Amino acid sequence: xxxKISDETIEYVGILAKLExxxxxxxxxxxxxxxxxxxxxxxxxxxTSGIEPMSHVFPVNNVFREDVVTNGDGRExxxxxxxxxxxxxxxxxxxxx
Amino acid sequence: MExxxxxxxxxxxxxxxxxxxxxGAVQAAIDRAKEAEPVxxxxxxxxxxxxxxxxxxxxxxxxxxxxxxxxxxxxxAIKDNMCIKGQLTTCSSKILSNFKPxxxxxxxxxxxxxxxxxxxxxxxxxFAMGSTTETSYYGPTRNPHNxxxxxxxxxxxxxxxxxxxxxxxxxxxxxxxxxxxxxSFCGVVGLKPTYGTVSRYGxxxxxxxxxxxxxxxxxxxxxAAFLEAVASHDPKDSTSIDRDDYDFTSALENNAKxxxxxxxxxxxxxxxxxxxxxAVLRAAKVLEENGxxxxxxxxxxxxxxxxxxxxxxxxxASSNLERFDGVKYGYRTEEYEGLHNMYKKTRSExxxxxxxxxxxxGSFVLSSGYYDAYYLKALRTKALIKKEFDKAFEYYDIIxxxxxxxxxxxxxxxxxxxxxxxxxxxxxxxxNLAGLPGMTVPVGKDKNGLPIGMQLIGNAFEEKTLxxxxxxxxxxxxxQYETMADIIKAADGGTKDTGMDAADTAAExxxxxxxxxx
Numbered sequence: 360x361x362x363k364i365s366d367e368t369i370e371y372v373g374i375l376a377k378l379e380x381x382x383x384x385x386x387x388x389x390x391x392x393x394x395x396x397x398x399x400x401x402x403x404x405x406x407t408s409g410i411e412p413m414s415h416v417f418p419v420n421n422v423f424r425e426d427v428v429t430n431g432d433g434r435e436x437x438x439x440x441x442x443x444x445x446x447x448x449x450x451x452x453x454x455x456x
Numbered sequence: 457m458e459x460x461x462x463x464x465x466x467x468x469x470x471x472x473x474x475x476x477x478x479x480g481a482v483q484a485a486i487d488r489a490k491e492a493e494p495v496x497x498x499x500x501x502x503x504x505x506x507x508x509x510x511x512x513x514x515x516x517x518x519x520x521x522x523x524x525x526x527x528x529x530x531x532x533a534i535k536d537n538m539c540i541k542g543q544l545t546t547c548s549s550k551i552l553s554n555f556k557p558x559x560x561x562x563x564x565x566x567x568x569x570x571x572x573x574x575x576x577x578x579x580x581x582x583f584a585m586g587s588t589t590e591t592s593y594y595g596p597t598r599n600p601h602n603x604x605x606x607x608x609x610x611x612x613x614x615x616x617x618x619x620x621x622x623x624x625x626x627x628x629x630x631x632x633x634x635x636x637x638x639x640s641f642c643g644v645v646g647l648k649p650t651y652g653t654v655s656r657y658g659x660x661x662x663x664x665x666x667x668x669x670x671x672x673x674x675x676x677x678x679x680a681a682f683l684e685a686v687a688s689h690d691p692k693d694s695t696s697i698d699r700d701d702y703d704f705t706s707a708l709e710n711n712a713k714x715x716x717x718x719x720x721x722x723x724x725x726x727x728x729x730x731x732x733x734x735a736v737l738r739a740a741k742v743l744e745e746n747g748x749x750x751x752x753x754x755x756x757x758x759x760x761x762x763x764x765x766x767x768x769x770x771x772x773a774s775s776n777l778e779r780f781d782g783v784k785y786g787y788r789t790e791e792y793e794g795l796h797n798m799y800k801k802t803r804s805e806x807x808x809x810x811x812x813x814x815x816x817x818g819s820f821v822l823s824s825g826y827y828d829a830y831y832l833k834a835l836r837t838k839a840l841i842k843k844e845f846d847k848a849f850e851y852y853d854i855i856x857x858x859x860x861x862x863x864x865x866x867x868x869x870x871x872x873x874x875x876x877x878x879x880x881x882x883x884x885x886x887x888n889l890a891g892l893p894g895m896t897v898p899v900g901k902d903k904n905g906l907p908i909g910m911q912l913i914g915n916a917f918e919e920k921t922l923x924x925x926x927x928x929x930x931x932x933x934x935x936q937y938e939t940m941a942d943i944i945k946a947a948d949g950g951t952k953d954t955g956m957d958a959a960d961t962a963a964e965x966x967x968x969x970x971x972x973x974x
Contacts, residue, residue: 368820371823372816372819372820372823373816375774375819375820375822375823376774376803376812376815376816376818376819377778377781377796377799377800377803378800378803378804378807378812378815378816379800379801379803379804380804380812384812388812388813388816391813391816391817391874392816392817392820394875395766395817395874395875396820396830398762398763398875399763399766399767399821399830399834400763401759401760401763402760402763402764402767402833402834402837403833404760405757405760405836405837405840407833407836407837407840410836410839410840411836411839412832412835412836412838412839413835413836413838413839413842414665414835415665415695415891416651416665416842416889416890416891416916417651417652417695417697417891417916419694419695422691422694424691433558436558437558437784439556440554440555440556440558440784440785440786441783441784441785442782442783442785442786442787442788443788449783449784451783451795451798452792452793452794452795452798453794453795454794454795
């Protein structure tokens with residue numbers, strides 16, 4: 360079964376992935392993805408009916424603790440990495456018109 | 457030169473005895489790195505000033521009797537996907553080219569507590585996605601045994617640095633073989649612990665359910681000592697496991713009597729290089745001569761591990777890498793119109809092709825309409841693969857095989873066909889899916905002088921069984937394959953083969969404004 364990725368699908372996946380791809384990159388991505396999906400389709404040879412999807416190999420439970428602050432005020436250190444800051448906040452482009 | 461030939465534990469002993477100072481050890485490693493780096497490029501950041509400052513502090517504590525551990529004063533390197541407070545941590549990506557974390561990874565913190573001196577951050581495939589260390593934004597790392605070849609990946613910088621004597625041990629991370637495969641290619645000992653053994657706090661996530669930090673070392677004893685130093689139960693990592701045993705060095709026993717070892721038929725079949733097969737079988741024979749029982753058996757579902765892995769790892773990567781958006785840290789695009797355009801442009805300019813490829817695939821398999829058919833199918837396959845291992849470990853203590861189908865490929869030969877590159881992960885990848893420990897030990901060299909590694913896989917929490925078998929093998933063979941790479945010879949061969957000028961490639965990798973301090 361050969362997978363065929365349409366222009367619409369690549370456009371949609373680009374939106375989900377928050378990536379802006381040039382036309383050549385889109386064509387490459389289509390070819391790559393088709394090839395990988397054909398390969399991934401070999402999993403369909405396996406009968407997995409009745410098998411629970413396994414997200415973690417060991418049982419993972421919620422770990423609870425008291426809500427006590429243990430770290431100090433790291434505001435300056437954290438903001439030092441900001442590409443753009445305004446006083447004590449991260450600055451981003453206007454989101455509401 | 458003499459200092460460089462010591463193992464980490466030998467060096468630690470001499471430092472403790474006052475025969476070598478910590479400063480002297482750091483000087484030796486830094487001098488060696490300066491000599492090797494123009495050709496090998498193991499480091500993204502070599503922190504000379506920081507290393508000497510640490511050395512002074514550690515020396516004081518050793519002299520005062522506050523630091524008495526076996527690794528006190530030993531210079532080590534850290535893969536550049538582990539955070540160190542205030543120190544450039546790039547993941548070998550443009551998008552983190554200016555990122556200085558506000559905290560230090562728990563595994564690194566543990567190493568520092570043991571008195572190790574961190575001399576630099578090592579090169580890797582961008583965000584640990586790759587098998588050759590060629591996808592790094594800061595240029596490829598070269599194999600110290602033959603510089604025309606890759607060191608493997610994604611922890612290629614850590615493995616090359618240890619092999620070239622640029623440090624006495626290093627930390628790597630392993631999501632699908634990223635410690636074991638480059639260890640095999642570089643002729644060093646590497647171990648991926650059972651999932652949850654080493655804290656992932658401060659490790660920049662790729663595939664969270666698969667990622668584990670582990671040691672890369674000159675020999676089996678060092679490997680056990682580094683693992684003992686970094687493993688801990690950490691409440692800051694909710695998948696960290698509180699184990700009963702952290703005394704991994706107690707397993708350094710020269711005795712393989714009674715160990716039942718199984719070699720999967722599918723690990724020795726089609727696609728395996730004859731020289732690799734021969735070396736691995738010879739190594740199995742050595743263990744047999746030392747009392748182990750070795751058999752071949754059928755491990756099911758081997759061929760389904762790669763498609764399941766790339767589905768799961770890409771899905772987790774697409775989610776984990778959402779956070780790199782140019783808002784809180786890292787690179788932000790110069791010009792943009794509005795928030796969404798800023799996100800998209802930042803990410804498109806900041807990520808390399810392999811990272812984009814996996815984010816795209818991951819976004820697709822998680823999208824509505826495909827989630828069940830791809831992502832859940834892969835998780836169901838993972839459950840079946842785990843069952844196959846459970847069955848095997850009812851009979852065997854260790855599963856033995858190669859770490860990779862071939863020795864290190866030549867530079868520039870792998871990236872053009874991603875699927876082919878992924879197929880090289882066949883022997884390592886299922887171990888991550890099942891959360892098991894796996895270890896690579898050097899067992900020979902091919903006709904081009906490139907190292908060959910044997911992989912030992914254990915049941916969950918059975919690192920000690922692996923260490924015991926590896927140590928027995930090492931004792932029997934006198935560490936003949938664990939010698940430091942001769943970089944002068946390796947570079948000669950490399951230059952001739954590729955016609956590349958080593959100095960030119962070193963210059964190309966320099967990135968303006970980037971903290972390389974060689």
